[in-house]
Every structure is written in C-alpha cells, then in structure tokens.
Amino acid sequence: MKKCYRFFGGFLNSQEKWLNQMANKGYRLVRTGKLSYEFTECKPGEYQYCIDFVAGQPYKNVKDYKGFLEELGYKVFYKNANLNYSIGKARWRPYGKGSGQIAVNPGNYNKELLIVEKKNDGRSFELHTTNEDKASYYKTLRNAFLIIAVLFLIFSIISYFQMQSFSKGVIIFGLLGIPFLIPAFLYQNQIIHFSKKSSIEE
Amino acid sequence: MRDNVRGGALTEVTFFILLALYERMHGYGIMQFVEEKTGGRLILGAGSLYGALNNLQGKGWIAPVDDGKGRKKEYIITDIGREIAEAELLRMKELVEIAEQIIGGKGV
Numbered sequence: 001m002k003k004c005y006r007f008f009g010g011f012l013n014s015q016e017k018w019l020n021q022m023a024n025k026g027y028r029l030v031r032t033g034k035l036s037y038e039f040t041e042c043k044p045g046e047y048q049y050c051i052d053f054v055a056g057q058p059y060k061n062v063k064d065y066k067g068f069l070e071e072l073g074y075k076v077f078y079k080n081a082n083l084n085y086s087i088g089k090a091r092w093r094p095y096g097k098g099s100g101q102i103a104v105n106p107g108n109y110n111k112e113l114l115i116v117e118k119k120n121d122g123r124s125f126e127l128h129t130t131n132e133d134k135a136s137y138y139k140t141l142r143n144a145f146l147i148i149a150v151l152f153l154i155f156s157i158i159s160y161f162q163m164q165s166f167s168k169g170v171i172i173f174g175l176l177g178i179p180f181l182i183p184a185f186l187y188q189n190q191i192i193h194f195s196k197k198s199s200i201e202e
Numbered sequence: 203m204r205d206n207v208r209g210g211a212l213t214e215v216t217f218f219i220l221l222a223l224y225e226r227m228h229g230y231g232i233m234q235f236v237e238e239k240t241g242g243r244l245i246l247g248a249g250s251l252y253g254a255l256n257n258l259q260g261k262g263w264i265a266p267v268d269d270g271k272g273r274k275k276e277y278i279i280t281d282i283g284r285e286i287a288e289a290e291l292l293r294m295k296e297l298v299e300i301a302e303q304i305i306g307g308k309g310v
Contacts (some may be wrong), residue, residue, distance in 0.1 A: 012305070052249055061229055065249075068229060068248070068252050068275075069248055069252075071228065071229060071230070071274050071275065072229055072230050072233070072248055073230070074248070116248075123245065124245075124249045126245075127247045127248050127249030128247050128249045129245060129246055129247035129249075129250045129252050130213070130215055130250050132213070133250040133253055133254075134249075135248065137249070200214065202213050202214050
C-alpha cells in the first residue's frame, strides 16, 4: 500500500498523466481522498486511467453514467476538483445545467470528477472520441473555470468602486481569479482545435 | 449531434450505432461491433457512446429493452430508427454514385 498526496485542481490532464505514470510503475489506485491517493501494487502497465469532468450535471445523470461505465467493466472513482472540507452544505455551480446547478452534500458535492480505470488491453483509452463530443466536453470545462474567474474579477471591480482605490480586496480578488483563467485558456484552445476539426471530419 | 430528420447526414457514429442495434445489444456490444466492422479504424469511447445513446433514445430512434429487470441495459432500434437508417443508406448510395461518376470509380 502506498499513499500519495497531490492536488491537481483544474489540470485534469496532469492528473490523468500522473495516474498513468503510477500505473506504469506498478501502482493501482484503490482509494481517493480530498488530497490523497492510495495505491496497491500491480503489474507495471496493467491498468489505464482516464478522467471525466461531470460537475454541472444533475447527480442522477452522474450516477447513471457511472453505472454505464461500470457495466462496461471499468472501475470508477469519484474525485473532487476543488478543495472544500465543509460538511452539510450546498454549493452553487453557475455553469451547471438544471438541477446540476446545485451541488449538495451528501450527493454530488466534491464529486466533480470521475477517475475511470480500465484493464490495459493494448489499445489507447479515451472516453471522448468524436471531435464534436470532445469540443462540447472541453466547452463544459472551459465554462466552469471561466465563470469562476469572471466572478472573482467582478468582486475585484466591485471592491475597486467601493474603495475608489486599489485596495487589498481589489488585488486579492484579482489574483484569485488568475489560477482559474489558466485552465479556461487551455481548454479554449482545445475547443477551437476540435470544433475546426469537426467541421471537416468526424 | 448534428443529425436532423429531414435529409441531414448522420454522423458515422450515429449510423453505426443504429446498424449495431438491428439486434439488441448493450453498450459493450456496440463498442465491439463498431471496432470489428471498421477493423479498428473507428474506436468509440465510453463517454461519447453514452452521450450518443442518450441522444438517440431522446429522439426515439432507439429504445432500451427489458427495462428494469436485466442487469445490463440493452438497446434496440425502433421503427423510426430503421426509417432513418434506410434513408441514410439511400443518401449514401446517391453520394457514392456521384463520386464514382467524378472520380471514375473503377473496381468499386
């Protein structure tokens, strides 16, 4: 048994890469915590990992999707994308659809991601394969990060107008927004890439 | 999905799912069907398949079989689905004919 502490935030690709590196070194994921990953030993390269972003979907849909993946023979873990230790609380996800806008605990709170494990059969492992689906998947991701960045910037601007100067609040809110802008920007590039591709080929 | 009923071309994935479901099949069966029939050229990821199945079910082109009882959810094509698939076959034949005329279609 091996326990590692990592936090990847919005960088899902880095998290996916790291899990696959661990698998190649002979570590299979058995449990996830807020910041921790527990592994057991396995044959190097026996398993492959893929991450899916499911926040913003109604919890019922997420459970249904998880069941679908498990029927295919995959193992599925829930994982949080953000840090929050509060219990018994609701969170508003402005980027969500329908009842997916509200995340509650217990429920879809802190279950923004699915880590999907597949036994390595020599083929590449991807969940989203068509260009159109990839573009819409990255769009969901971009919107999630962009809206948070925009909210912070709005707070920053409001505090500027309240104080009529660059107070601490203005700077702090401004700085808090930046880490969310980076993934939003990266996902934007993916959207453009796959939208262009999908207009020519499938 | 860009597919629309009045004469729009189906995506390759949509058409393959409809074809696969001329026999009742669960998700894994559809993935295998697509991979086998295309010799591995087209590989369908689980997330894309899930989205496509939900969309097609919403349109009424496919339907779940034996709802509730079976552990694995199976799907089958509906009558509307068959109509759509047949229309797509005709459209493709037409397209192939035009392409043959222009490109010269020897040995096809």
